[in-house]
Amino acid sequence: MGAAVLSVQGLGVATTRTPLLADVSFTIDSGERVGLIGESGSGKSLTALAVMGLLSDGVRANGTVELAGHEGNLLERPEREMAKIRGSDMAMIFQEPMTALNPTMRVGAQVAEVMRIHGTEPSKAAAKSRAVELLDSVGLPDPANVARSYPHQLSGGQRQRIVAAIALANSPDLLICDEPTTALDVTVQALVLDLIVRQAQERDAALLFITHDLAVVATVCERVMVMYGGRIVEAGPVTEVFTDPRHHYTQGLLAASDLSMPDGSRRERRSLPTIAGSVPGAGHFPDGCVFRNRCEAATEACTEVPTWHDRGDGAGYACVHPLGADSSSGHGARDD
């Protein structure tokens, strides 16, 4: 494992009225693959957009986001400088391949464009032939022909490979994938996942993989962060978090998924349990522990924001009544 590529400390995102993310902290090393999971509306995509500096107007971020090779806090950089970093040192693969490509441009031109912007390929012709090579490397058959196609002429899987080619074009140090396989059918999912992991490893890139599919995390990632209500509630190595969850939300997520456990055992087939209630709207999460209104173990003590219990090496949880431990209090060193 290499040095830290992305370091996020105390990241908060809020509109003028509503807090959306609070105290999000994590680091990702080069060559490391980290999953970010949680239900829809828990703040996963927002975290990615905040790191990329792509938040929409009226939404402000605070805290620090540091990227290797760039001094200081990315959140304080002007848009003009961020535009130079985006697409070259950090890149993003989007969820919906149907809409992530410009319908009026040939896909080859869209791949070539990103290399021209950042001056990776100075000449138009060189960028074009490099684009065809890239399309070939992401496993598209007949890349020269594909490069001349418009997005609507290609299938979802093909398009997602092109989106991946665009993101990988400048060999970014950090690759953020926002549910890259959610819109694809299962057979194509496996191919695209394999492609992303392989290409990221070839480039020794840090990978932040956002998904709500636990099975995907189990196959792709080494470490996982569980997000709920705009906070990271639990983090740790995938096997540890998935077999021995400490946070009740993580347990609920695992119970609600049909995941075959990493040890090979599989729950018997019956209707899956669900987490009681639903994700509240932004700004309507309870104070204290954000999960306490849906948590069976919630008590009076949960009205205080739970402290982060560090289990070392990026692992930890934020729960007053952790599972699998003495339920009266947490253990380990405090890290905030």
Added chain:
Amino acid sequence: MTQPIEQEITRSRRRPINATLIVGAVLVGVIVATAAVSLVWTPQAPMRVLSTEAYQRPNAEFWLGTDRLRRDVFTQILLGARTTLLVGIVAVGVAALIGVPLGILAAMSAGWFGQLIMRSNDILLAFPALLLAIMFAAIYGGSTQVAMVAIGIATIPSFARVTRASALSVLRTEYVTAARAAGRGPVAIAVRHVLPNVASLVIVQASVAFAIAILAEAALAYLGLGTPTGQPSWGRMLYEAQSTLRSAPHLVLIPGIAIAWSVLGFNLLGDGLRDYLDPKLEDR
């Protein structure tokens, strides 16, 4: 998740031959050809008073008859086509060249600046094209040039609105976010991503505006505020023939048909072009 798949099927279905485009193109083509012919040949010298009878019905010598002042109607129709096209092109050109960038700018600049653009737009929109043209004619005198610029200015708001609305939806798409994620600047996003994706709507708007400009010019000429006497204009012909509507109806019918023909032509052409130009609707 079924939605994209359904879209895929409709898109890949072969579209029927675009009859609207063909009909529109033929109608407009006839107007363009007529205007082109008038540059090199007209049956009689332009606007010349002939030594023949007035109010002749269409006949072998004068194909569409003669008017009150013993001028050849067919010659006037040919020359009028030129005026009509010129007015349409200049008016739509002025409106699109100013309105489209304004619309994109307004869509991309959130906050007071975008609001300022759109509210000024609303103020301009409150003036009907004809009223604005009449004001201009009162200030600068009635002429074809003043009329077409005035019609163009009055058409800016409709372009700005259509462009802004459509640009806003384009700016919300993932490929614009993706372009920003790839490090594209705002100008490049406007030119390479927003403009091509609003173009089809702008083209439809242009064809409708073209038809409206033709009608507005005809109305101005009819009111005696546009093209002055002695210059060919279909609207002017209508104006001059109104007193003899009963005795010589062909003098009203012929320019009337010409106007209706061109308005219909441009409307159909716009519809057809929209279907044809949109790459999303292209065959696989």
